[in-house]
Amino acid sequence: MIQNSLFSKWQMAILMCSLLIGAFVSCSSDGGSSGGNSGSGTIPSDLVVTTEIVGVSTQYPNGNGSGTVKFSITPNNATSYKVVFGDGETIETTTGVFTHTYSSSGTKTYEVQVTAFNGLKYFNISKSIIVFVATTQIWGDEFDVDGAPNSTKWGYDLGAGGWGNNEPQYYTNRTENAIVQGGVLKIITKKESYLGSNYTSARLKTAGKFSFKYGKVEIRAKMPSGGGTWPALWMLGDNIGTVSWPACGEIDIMEHLGNQLNKIYGTLHYPGHSGATGDGSTTMISNAATEFHVYSLDWRADTIKFYVDNQLFKTFVNSASVPFNQNFFLIINCAIGGDFGGTIDPNFVSSTLEVDYIRVYN
Structure with missing residues (x-):
């Protein structure tokens, strides 16, 4: 009786193992x-x-x-x-x-x-x-003519005052802060005393020269380095002068912080989702400040998609209830410090945002 009992238990163990193995066969x-x-x-x-x-x-x-x-x-x-x-x-x-x-x-x-x-x-x-x-390029700048940025394509925002984010820089239209050299646009942020500010930089825009509704934007750029730097490639609605911000809408194709090296932000600002509550996502890349990367936006009536090097990292559902169905113009700038840029490295002297090209397709 003892031998039969042990044999039965042994048989049962074999059977249970077979069932468990069978459950996981592919x-x-x-x-x-x-x-x-x-x-x-x-x-x-x-x-x-x-x-x-x-x-x-x-x-x-x-x-x-x-x-x-x-x-x-x-x-x-x-x-x-x-x-x-x-x-x-x-x-x-x-x-x-x-x-x-x-x-x-x-x-x-x-x-x-x-x-x-x-x-x-x-x-x-x-x-x-x-x-x-198929895409048709409707606007672009290859930055292939040395000197000041092309005045038929770019204007400037000028001055200081914090720009709504307590930024300390003064934006100028000097070639010391914005110049095309060697096939790239260079926006140079400097520590210097200038008209009451301790830093200078540049903020270029296509307002009044070019705007568009829906399409694909590609920007190949290399980020500046240094704690406090805050480069951005972004867009604002043409009607900002009449409805103000954030009712005009804002699309930040790319933002990067020197205090958060290699972290790329893609964000939309609109009523109910503006400033610190903007609708955004982030992605990590390598060598943002030492290599060029392609930052792109696919903007349609139903979706807005953000990419880095053709890798999607944010999708927004567009609709008639948000202000992203009108003409927008482009902005390139590099701020420093402020509410988002954060603490400025006390040893900061100068750093450069380099843009190889900007292309807009239908």
Whole structure:
């Protein structure tokens, strides 16, 4: 009786181990698809991802340039999907029918990864698509003529007074603070006594010269260094003179703080979300002050997206209830200190924001 009892317990232990191992066995199928068999429910296998690139024709085999792709996943026996579009964007959805718009210009190949879930069970499938995105440049500055910035494109904000953030610098239009040299715009922030201020810098703007509604902005720039520096690449609504701020809206494509090296801010300011309560996100990059990076904005009627080096880090849902559906103008500046710039390094002497180009596309 003792031997039989021990044998039964041994058999039961083997059986339990087999069940536990079986619960975590993965399976795979042809084409690189794979599934996980954990928990209850049926594995949503045999998935097919169908894509329709909008505007495909004999002349445009990869689409009409809008970048919009319609997706359909069948059979639809999954409870949810995770989709990685291959351009830095990901969605989680409960429907197998959706659209996505690619924004990087040119003809590019994207590897789309789809994971279908049914409870704890899942199935993966991937598909490559080639999408054409057409853009037309409507404005830009390559900063390829040495000297003062192009006066047909740029004006200046001048003076001191804190600029609403208790900043100590005086903005000038001198070439000592803003000059084009060697193919880049240099905005130079200096510690110097000037008209009652202890620092000088420059703030360039396209107000009255160029503004636009919706489009893509690309700015290739290298940040200044030094505690207290606060460079910004941003936009304000054309109607600021009549409705004031923040009713005009503000889009900060990029802000960087010398006291928070390599941390990039993307922020929107509007009524109810302005100043310290602005609607923003951040991302960390490497070598912001020693290498050039591309900071970009994709501004549409339904979304506003922020990127660094084509990597998305913020998406804002645009609507008629916010002031981002009118013309905006561009601003480039470097402040120092103030409420956001923070403590100025007592050893600070001078630092330079360098801008290689600014391009605006429709």
